Amino acid sequence: MLKSMTGYGRREAVTEGKKILVEIKSVNHRYSDYNIKVQRHLGFLEDKIRKYVSSSITRGKVDIYLNVENYETADKQITLNKEIAKNYIDVLYQLRDEFGLKDDITVSNVASNPDIFSTERVEEDEEALWNTVKTVLDGALSDFIAMREREGERIQKDLCERIDYMRTLVKEVDERSPQTVKEYSDKLYEKIKEVLDGKEIDEARILTEVAIYADKVAVNEETVRLGSHFEEFDTIINSGSPAGRKLDFLIQEINREVNTIGSKASDIEIAKTVVTLKGEIEKLREQIQNIE
Structure with a gap:
């Protein structure tokens, strides 16, 4: 968890x-x-x-x-400085006799002088x-x-739901991709025929070149890798080990594959799906920042 x-x-x-x-x-x-x-x-x-x-x-x-x-138990020990106390009392008596004071000297008089007591903290048994x-x-x-x-459980639930949703989106891209490749191939073939304008050329050569260029818009490799990343995502969040840094790295890889699909896509529907996927990636990234 x-x-x-x-x-x-x-x-x-x-x-x-x-x-x-x-x-x-x-x-x-x-x-x-x-x-x-x-x-x-x-x-x-x-x-x-x-x-x-x-x-x-x-x-x-x-x-x-x-x-x-x-x-x-007291954590401080108070010690009487007897020498200072004796000197202080002697001075008080001298003061009384010198000026003919009537009040006698009391403990309160002596205790009012902070210098006659020292306070030390009792050492703890560490x-x-x-x-x-x-x-x-x-x-x-x-x-x-x-x-x-508890908070991690709520985050995990949200992450799982978003990954499942992204799986659905990637499946849509995967299913749409062959049609996109065919449409691109057909357009490219017609464009080449138009440029050649009836000149004789090996038909097989044209089809080979079309296939090579059409392969550049195919995204099946990216969708396969995304599927693998999603599986790894599930493994990490269910491992019971600290997952934040691993998920942070993995989300970067997922984002890279989605960006590649976006750069290859020549289809408006796939482009829309890529935008949605990027939005989900940002939400995943925000949640992952909260994970240990």
């Missing part, structure tokens, strides 16, 4: 004393491009996340957002945290892939 490059997944969980949020979203892109946003102290997780999701997401511009909040994050990431990734598959 095909996958779209457009997707979104979100999971949130409270586990191991932490609230973890993971969001994944993607849009079309020619290659794979990962933009991972995490809190600064979780920077060590960026490369792990990139490697982990790359096996499931092979193409698209992917944004991944991770946020971790600690609930039950491997344990990664295992916890990975569980939530799996959930978001599952939702993300499911959305891509």
Whole structure:
């Protein structure tokens, strides 16, 4: 089944004393491009996340957002700078005595000075945290892939319908082509006879030359190759593997064959069909741009 490059997944969980949020979203892109946003102290997780999701997401511009909040356990440790606190208290007492102040010194007075405390983040157990994050990431990734598959299924249905329609159009061209070749041959034969104006010439030679030139308007080789391309198209979209780049190449080959038919065609009906085929090719091309 095909996958779209457009997707979104979100999971949130409270586990191991932490609230973890993971969001994944993607849009079309020619290659794979990962933009991972995490809190600064979780920077060590960026490369792990990139490697982990790359096996499931092979193409698209992917944004991944991770946020971790600690609930039950403190992630910061506060330390008292005793020497600074002692000096600060001594100065406060000196201030009181020097100016005859009546208020006594309280804990609030001392705590108001930010220099007496230092805050340090408690080091995380990186491997344990990664295992916890990975569980939530799996959930978001599952939702993300499911959305891509649903969108891919809709695209695949549309592609199949268009390819079937193009098969019908090419069959019409194939059936019309022999008549077109005959009409061209007859006109060319009459034109040659007119130019020769009754001069004696080998009739077999005339017919041979007519056949050679008439073959230049035959499109049976192109219709056979188009049939082969359509079969390959079906094989690719049902392979279960990333198909976007392969289909993009194949649609170029299909377009080349249709252009060749258009340049050879000397018949108004075939010319009209070629215009319709080109319109379908453009619609296919637009849809293929959305495929992983």
